Amino acid sequence: MSEVLNLQEKLVKEFVRMEAMLNGQAQTPVHTIRKQAMVRFTELGFPTIRHEEWKYTNIMPVVKNDYAFNNHTTSSVTKSDIASFLLPDVEANVLVFVNGSFAADLSTIISQKGVEVMPLAEAFKKKTTVVEKHFAKYALWQNDAMLALNTAFALNGAYIEIASGAVIEEPFHLLFVNDSRSQSTFAPARNLVVVGTNAEVTIVESNHTLVSGENYGFTNVVSEVVLADNARLHHYKVQQDVEQSYFVGALHAEQEATSVLNTVVITLSGGIVRNNLSAVLAGKGADTHFYGLYLVNGKTLVDNHTLADHAVAHCTSNELYKGIMDDRSTGVFNGKIMVRPDAQKTLAYQSNRNILMSPNATVNTKPQLEIFADDVKCSHGCTSGQLDDESVFYLRARGLDKEQARALLLYAFAGEITEKIQLGTLRERLESIIAERLHQELVS
Amino acid sequence: MLTITNLQASVEGKEILKGINLTIGKGEIHAIMGPNGSGKSTLASVLAGREDYEITGGTVVFQGEDLLEMSPEARAREGVFLAFQYPVEIPGVSNTNFLKAAVNEVRKHRGLAPMEPKAFLNMMREKMALVEMDQAMVSRSVNEGFSGGEKKRNEIFQMAMLEPKLSILDETDSGLDIDALKIVANGVNKLRSKETSTIVITHYQRLLDYIVPDFVHVLYKGRIVKSGGKDLALELEAKGYDWIKELAQEEVTA
Numbered sequence A: 001m002s003e004v005l006n007l008q009e010k011l012v013k014e015f016v017r018m019e020a021m022l023n024g025q026a027q028t029p030v031h032t033i034r035k036q037a038m039v040r041f042t043e044l045g046f047p048t049i050r051h052e053e054w055k056y057t058n059i060m061p062v063v064k065n066d067y068a069f070n071n072h073t074t075s076s077v078t079k080s081d082i083a084s085f086l087l088p089d090v091e092a093n094v095l096v097f098v099n100g101s102f103a104a105d106l107s108t109i110i111s112q113k114g115v116e117v118m119p120l121a122e123a124f125k126k127k128t129t130v131v132e133k134h135f136a137k138y139a140l141w142q143n144d145a146m147l148a149l150n151t152a153f154a155l156n157g158a159y160i161e162i163a164s165g166a167v168i169e170e171p172f173h174l175l176f177v178n179d180s181r182s183q184s185t186f187a188p189a190r191n192l193v194v195v196g197t198n199a200e201v202t203i204v205e206s207n208h209t210l211v212s213g214e215n216y217g218f219t220n221v222v223s224e225v226v227l228a229d230n231a232r233l234h235h236y237k238v239q240q241d242v243e244q245s246y247f248v249g250a251l252h253a254e255q256e257a258t259s260v261l262n263t264v265v266i267t268l269s270g271g272i273v274r275n276n277l278s279a280v281l282a283g284k285g286a287d288t289h290f291y292g293l294y295l296v297n298g299k300t301l302v303d304n305h306t307l308a309d310h311a312v313a314h315c316t317s318n319e320l321y322k323g324i325m326d327d328r329s330t331g332v333f334n335g336k337i338m339v340r341p342d343a344q345k346t347l348a349y350q351s352n353r354n355i356l357m358s359p360n361a362t363v364n365t366k367p368q369l370e371i372f373a374d375d376v377k378c379s380h381g382c383t384s385g386q387l388d389d390e391s392v393f394y395l396r397a398r399g400l401d402k403e404q405a406r407a408l409l410l411y412a413f414a415g416e417i418t419e420k421i422q423l424g425t426l427r428e429r430l431e432s433i434i435a436e437r438l439h440q441e442l443v444s
Numbered sequence B: 001m002l003t004i005t006n007l008q009a010s011v012e013g014k015e016i017l018k019g020i021n022l023t024i025g026k027g028e029i030h031a032i033m034g035p036n037g038s039g040k041s042t043l044a045s046v047l048a049g050r051e052d053y054e055i056t057g058g059t060v061v062f063q064g065e066d067l068l069e070m071s072p073e074a075r076a077r078e079g080v081f082l083a084f085q086y087p088v089e090i091p092g093v094s095n096t097n098f099l100k101a102a103v104n105e106v107r108k109h110r111g112l113a114p115m116e117p118k119a120f121l122n123m124m125r126e127k128m129a130l131v132e133m134d135q136a137m138v139s140r141s142v143n144e145g146f147s148g149g150e151k152k153r154n155e156i157f158q159m160a161m162l163e164p165k166l167s168i169l170d171e172t173d174s175g176l177d178i179d180a181l182k183i184v185a186n187g188v189n190k191l192r193s194k195e196t197s198t199i200v201i202t203h204y205q206r207l208l209d210y211i212v213p214d215f216v217h218v219l220y221k222g223r224i225v226k227s228g229g230k231d232l233a234l235e236l237e238a239k240g241y242d243w244i245k246e247l248a249q250e251e252v253t254a
């Protein structure tokens, strides 16, 4: 317990230190929010398993470490360190953040019509009107300690603004590197994405930890995204991190009329991974898609908490999360659908399906439906079990051996999620990683 | 080709096959008929290697080898093919990819190299024509959303692709419309040779008008209680099973 307090106290001190370095930025409305959030974080403290939202995810092992904070000045991440994290063969806007700070030398920004992209630190100075309109308006930190913490330390990350009508072909890749090689490091980052009317854009987010020895990296990335009328955002989060990594992150979206949000979260490895995802369907005809796949083994814990918040009528939400869990891995899925009184004619679907490959793997799944309108169609369902014996036998009866049959079935199971990724290079890369993983898993 | 001797099998402690004796020679067609629940599908499943059944006695020799010792995939590679009574739907696995894997496994077992993509496509096209399957169906996931008849036709398409030595067709005719029945039967006949054998499980004489059996057997309560030529099927069609049941009764009490 004292260690936990230590980290909390340390963060308070860090906050003071950070304030001192803000210079002219200390008087801004954004900083007022940071200060309030810091106060709130100290009141709430790190969540424990007594907290309903953290019942199955114990982050006490995470916060007991002694973390360095914002030690980017001592970091020496090179192009070759991150080479394997990049998307192959795509022209993309790549924004690399090392321990929360923007790494200009590792990033590539293609200047494009209709795109304003810069580190958030810069946007705090140059884009005050847009920032002040949206910052901390969707990631509601008042009752969420981890969001309050992220808001308090919202210093850098990506700022992306897509002008009305701009359809951007080249994806954005936001790459968050936690360099914990010399010391365990806490690396927060904050993104703001504003997609204009009729605009369309694709964002890939990935997080990577570099460690050595007994060090752990703790990464905390929060994105706020706003979709104006008829805007379309494809957001793909890819998590394939080392065992000695902790990730707590969130994406909070606000959707205006007939906008479309398409999110896919793929988790392939890591220590403890917690993803919060929410979309407020605030304009008529808005459409949201939440897809997720966790394919994990070892002692990895993956926790996905989602919320589709139907605030107005005629919106649709579609959600499918799938898990393939081996060894002693743990999966948590908590999917909430909120249908507010005005949200008549809502269509909301949710499903969570899990395949447990080992008797020691566990999954805790909880759908939560809160429906306050009467003319709606909502459904939810969850399953967890083994691979279907009938299907395995059918394939074997055609000459495939047991492992091949299982791999083929698992690959197909995962494929229902990967096929939602419209960015071809990313999809193909993930599919080959997954095929390779399943093959290894089954022969071992 | 296949010699079944006193085969006994049970599931969950319940005895279902109670001593089956059956010899199938090269090039022969055997029809197996019998009332619902008599054990026909169980026999087919046991031959294909389904693991839910416990073999409590007897032997099965396939081409001189102990079939019961082999895994399901080894049997398939050796040339045993079961056209399922209820083919499963496998979402996300395309017919084409699955068949490519299956065909190449069988080839590997026979010491052949994997098929070139082009040769494979040609073979697909040829076999599709044989059972009059269209490309759209072949491109879809295995049996997913297929109608009852389409599933049966897909089974015969797979059989055509795998070129088995012993085919077991478990009620392949049920669910097929009159035209489809002719197409499927015609396909089966074309695939026949002096080197291949077929077991046709059916309830209806109609299929046997097209696939003419050399022998007809009646399975009842886990035993073959009567065997005969193709006329036996006609007799069953005319008289039903009551006389068979009586016959079986007499045998048991005698």
Ligand SMILES: Nc1ncnc2c1ncn2[C@@H]1O[C@H](COP(=O)(O)OP(=O)(O)OP(=O)(O)O)[C@@H](O)[C@H]1O
Binding pocket: B011, B012, B014, B016, B034, B035, B036, B037, B038, B039, B040, B041, B042, B043, B052, B085
């Ligand atoms: N897995 C199982 N568990 C329990 N009982 C089973 C199982 N499989 C088969 N049986 C029983 O064994 C008996 C024979 O079933 P089988 O499917 O072989 O019959 P069948 O002759 O093919 O019938 P039909 O003509 O209806 O297809 C039936 O009474 C059936 O209920």
Ligand SMILES: [Mg+2]
Binding pocket: B040, B041, B042, B085, B170, B171
């Ligand atoms: Mg049957």
